Amino acid sequence: MSPINETHDPALRSWVDSANRPDHDFPIQNLPFASFRRRGRDEPWRGGVAIGDAIVDLAALHRVQPFEGVAAQALAAAAQPQLNELMALGPAHWSALRLALSRALREGSAQRAVVEPCLVDQAEAEYGLPARIGDYTDFYTGIHHATAVGKLFRPDNPLLPNYKWVPIGYHGRSSSIGVSGQTFRRPLGQTKGPQDAAPRFGPCQRLDYELELGVFVGPGNALGEPIPMAEAEDHVFGVVLLNDWSARDIQAWEYQPLGPFLAKNFATTISPWIVTLEALAPFRVPFAHPEGDPQPLPYLDSPDNRARGGIDLTLEVWLQTEAMRRAGEPPHRLMASNFADAYWTVAQMVAHHTVNGCNLQAGDLLGTGTQSGPGEDQGGSLLELTCGGQKPVRLPNGETRTFLQDGDTVLLRAYAAGAGRARIGFGECAGTVLPAPALVV
Amino acid sequence: MSPINETHDPALRSWVDSANRPDHDFPIQNLPFASFRRRGRDEPWRGGVAIGDAIVDLAALHRVQPFEGVAAQALAAAAQPQLNELMALGPAHWSALRLALSRALREGSAQRAVVEPCLVDQAEAEYGLPARIGDYTDFYTGIHHATAVGKLFRPDNPLLPNYKWVPIGYHGRSSSIGVSGQTFRRPLGQTKGPQDAAPRFGPCQRLDYELELGVFVGPGNALGEPIPMAEAEDHVFGVVLLNDWSARDIQAWEYQPLGPFLAKNFATTISPWIVTLEALAPFRVPFAHPEGDPQPLPYLDSPDNRARGGIDLTLEVWLQTEAMRRAGEPPHRLMASNFADAYWTVAQMVAHHTVNGCNLQAGDLLGTGTQSGPGEDQGGSLLELTCGGQKPVRLPNGETRTFLQDGDTVLLRAYAAGAGRARIGFGECAGTVLPAPALVV
Known part of the structure; x- marks a missing residue:
């Protein structure tokens, strides 16, 4: 480090x-x-x-x-x-x-x-895009997000048994990653409510953002040669903001048993500026699983990771609707959280990803998963902030949102600050929803 | 077409x-x-x-x-x-x-x-590799595979409710795709039996192959512009054999809720020769879902797809163990199936993948998912052929296999033939398992 x-x-x-x-x-x-x-x-x-x-x-x-x-x-x-x-x-x-x-x-x-x-x-x-992104992987390190989303599906058992042992991740889509300023059409797709006899086809009705960090991989590893924890951060160039746009209704119907697919791969937006790990060195903090939780297996553990595997980094989501933009009103902050609350560190993401011999390459992108905080007002997605669409968010101009409307711009921001250190900011990661295309049949 | x-x-x-x-x-x-x-x-x-x-x-x-x-x-x-x-x-x-x-x-x-x-x-x-593969997607079009694997987990309800409506797919790993002749180390990873209190870490004990076809994408589509069924095959260059190596024990523990990750991304092997769709034109066959099954939604349907969306293509898996190789014994055929039994066609894979606006690019690879036949001896993986490792396969030299051993070479073959047509073969897709690396901690 x-x-x-x-x-x-x-x-x-x-x-x-x-x-x-x-x-x-x-x-x-x-x-x-x-x-x-x-x-x-x-x-x-x-x-x-x-x-x-x-x-x-x-x-x-x-x-x-x-x-x-x-x-x-x-x-x-x-x-x-x-x-x-x-x-x-x-x-x-x-x-x-x-x-x-x-x-x-x-x-x-x-x-x-x-x-x-x-x-x-x-x-x-x-x-x-700052790099040709060969492969994009998305992790799930935000335990407050995993718990909040799990509660919507399984109130009594929100976290699956593997969560505290395995840095859960899955492969995402590289081709549709764009840089801040990206616009994209609301996705079409199949959805099916629990009471519906058959699925219907049409524009997504539960379009959401997800507040994440993206980690750019530095030097890769050869196929079959895992990267140990002690060397993991030597393989990390730096960090960006990442919005993992999500179609919740498409996701609910498609994701069993192989995971999210069309619910995610229509667009992913990252901020243009890569903040290096070296720039964040003053903001590294100790990392530990809460007392009583399983301790990381040896391949996911190192003294350095315990001493300063975390990063004290404030993350924010801001929303500007089309009406706000037309009225000249600034974006409204929806929430703030901190990456120090993540359940797995950047080094653990790298070590886990490669432990089976999978080869990373320079320019690969690793998403951290949604970074929600422990508070109810700290959800890193609308799904969480609105309790699954049950409690609309009210905006300063009187508009409300359960999920995103056409014309909405979502902005992610992040900064590390405090303790007499210079403020390290990330700039902005903005993306705007366009109307769905005409139905194709 | x-x-x-x-x-x-x-x-x-x-x-x-x-x-x-x-x-x-x-x-x-x-x-x-x-x-x-x-x-x-x-x-x-x-x-x-x-x-x-x-x-x-x-x-x-x-x-x-x-x-x-x-x-x-x-x-x-x-x-x-x-x-x-x-x-x-x-x-x-x-x-x-x-x-x-x-x-x-x-x-x-x-x-x-x-x-x-x-x-x-x-x-x-x-x-x-015949192309720079930007993104690799793996589908799940083999209904006999989905049913057989589902039975191992859910005997009374093997197929999930979305299977007959959605061409299920997920994103795979591009960096670890190799061409026939690929060797790879047995993956290390976390596994946990249902009775274990905690997961253990070590070499995969249930290493498997999967018999698939790989589809190389031709001209791509712009982000936000779905490819309709009528044009889908204009975006397909041709087809290869694809072995989706799988670590079953790692998969069982990691795959909820976001799908397979380290269980798959350590290696994928394809055959070097891309057989064009045009070469397969004489072997196109009608496509229909069985009577009583839901009919494809309009965005997954076309007259051409019904008339000849299928491909009559025989697929085979052969195994040569290290002992067989040393004794000069040829590979042994484990099974044969036919791609005409797939539940979704190549055109439907393309139309579904892009219906949400996801952009395909020339050289992208789409796996079809494991192509098992309807018979018990037609499983496209050892998981199926051995009923989850319960019934070992016996080889001509007296060896048995539940899952793959170090030194095993798996060979996939395919050909279209018959009806007075010239035989169209695929050559060979071979890959060999090497021992796991030393544990890294």
């Missing part, structure tokens, strides 16, 4: 003024990566690093060769249209590039004159 | 003599595609077409430019290291290339002198 080093010093300030605002997502202690280009121009995608309101264009920076050694190698990889090559290099390269960028962007840096011409205004940018 | 044309004429003979043997998998009426190179040489992968014991090297053929128009465009795409570009072109291109190759390979063809130098002996070749 990444140690604390000079790049985390909360006293650091950048010559990019906007990065020094105390409430900014992207201070010099963050330095997240994205794939970007300037909107409306015929120019290639390339890697960028956020600093305040600006982006360091890593392709432009690479052309002036400001760094040496492994930092220069990492910069060359980060200048590519997507970040798979950078991800494949591993922690020593990532850390060297972070240190070089941190030093170059600090107040008083001698490299300012070299770096400043490489800045692009974020307001001018559009973002692409 | 592909019509019958001159390329299917059973009277056609090739100037490649081996292709004219009546029992050959690769007569001139077949012309399947693979990605290949010669073993032990430092040369690039490229597309090839099987003809008898030979391969037409499509990169070499492309260099001499023997064809014109769309056939020439298709040949240029097929000369690439993998076949995604060819798959993306669509049926008009595929059909033109097939016709051009058929004419060039016929007895008496004026193009023999141009094509013959482009032949490579199959004995010299090794095969790669």
Whole structure:
């Protein structure tokens, strides 16, 4: 796991003024990566690093060769249209590039004159998927979510017997993953109520979001060679926000016995900026299963994981309806939770995924599952916040929601803060529901 | 759907003599595609077409430019290291290339002198994955498999209520798909018997194969634009054999509520040769759900699908243990079934997969699910053939199997034949189990 080093010093300030605002997502202690280009121009995608309101264009920076050694190698990889090559290099390269960028962007840096011409205004940018995502896996690490959803189906026995032993996961769809700003049509599908004699076909009536983090895999492992816990985080590049859009009515009818399929694979939205694990180092917290719960099996346990396997990271869901948008009203916050409440850590996700020999590849994406908090108002989906559609959520403008309506925009946000540390923000993960297409028969 | 044309004429003979043997998998009426190179040489992968014991090297053929128009465009795409570009072109291109190759390979063809130098002996070749597989989906269309496996868990109610309405599917793992000849280590994992107080960790004890077909997707669809039944087969390039290796004990403990994960994603093996849907045109058969069963919803129905949605294709599983291999004994056939017994067709898999707007991409792979026949001796997995491990299978050399042992090689084979038509074979899909790795903790 990444140690604390000079790049985390909360006293650091950048010559990019906007990065020094105390409430900014992207201070010099963050330095997240994205794939970007300037909107409306015929120019290639390339890697960028956020600093305040600006982006360091890593392709432009690479052309002036400001760094040496492994930092220069990492910069060359980060200048590519997507970040798979950078991800494949591993922690020593990532850390060297972070240190070089941190030093170059600090107040008083001698490299300012070299770096400043490489800045692009974020307001001018559009973002692409930061990596070619070979495989996308979604875990289920939010025990409060698993319990709340389980209660809707099995009031007396909400958690299945495997939950506290197995970091439950399943494979998702890579092709329909989009970056913040994604719009998608309400899915069509089969649904069947418990009283219905036969299923009906039509637009989903119980469309929902799920608040998750997405973990980008760094160097992969060879088929048949599990990654042990002690090395797991060396295989993790960083973290994004992830909205696992879900069609609850389609899911209820289709998911037995092989799991969710069309209920999930119509769209998944991630935030463009990958916050590195190294940037989050000051916010690592001890991890333990509650007393009385089974302790992790040895292949899911390590001293480091117990000491600081968790991440103290606040997660939020915001909603802006079409009416709110037209009236110029800002998004409304629906809930907040913390990733420190997850039942399994990022390292455990990696170790479990590979223990059978399954091979991860650089750029693979691992979803954490919905991160609900312990409180009733901390559900990470509408299914939870509305008790399965029974208790509508009321919005400031008087509108209510049980599930999502056409035109609704859902925004996820996250930040780590406190204890005198610089605030590490994630930017935004926004997605908007469009009407269903005409029925096809 | 592909019509019958001159390329299917059973009277056609090739100037490649081996292709004219009546029992050959690769007569001139077949012309399947693979990605290949010669073993032990430092040369690039490229597309090839099987003809008898030979391969037409499509990169070499492309260099001499023997064809014109769309056939020439298709040949240029097929000369690439993998076949995604060819798959993306669509049926008009595929059909033109097939016709051009058929004419060039016929007895008496004026193009023999141009094509013959482009032949490579199959004995010299090794095969790669025929496409970059973006997403891999596995369906569950074998109703006899679903019933037999369901009986093991729920004797009175083997089929779940959604089975006859929904072409059940789930997402699988792309990274661990290998081509025939693949070896893989027995997976480690958590298992728990019904009487055990806690799970244990160790090598899988109930390792199994599954007999499936794999369907390679041709042109994809845009996100949000479902593919209707009438167009579904225009999005299908062809078919391979697929072995969905399965760890039954890991699966039983992990699969609730999100489906199989580590029980499947350690390895999937496919045959190298993609038999095109056009080659199978003479073997298309009517499709209908049994009388009294629900009829397909309109989005899963079409006149063409009813008239000839099925494929009359014999499927076989063969086993060769390490002891048999050492003794020079040939593989032993464990069972045979027919894809015409599937409960859902290839077109229905495509229409269902996309009805919610999910986007398919050229080179995506769709597994059909295990193809068991109606008879007790027609189980497409050992789980079925041994009644859940209760009745061992006896091999000719006296060995028995409930589940797979280290060193076992499983071979899948398939062919369409009969009614005076040329035999269309699939070649072989072989995979071998290696011992588990040392425990990692």
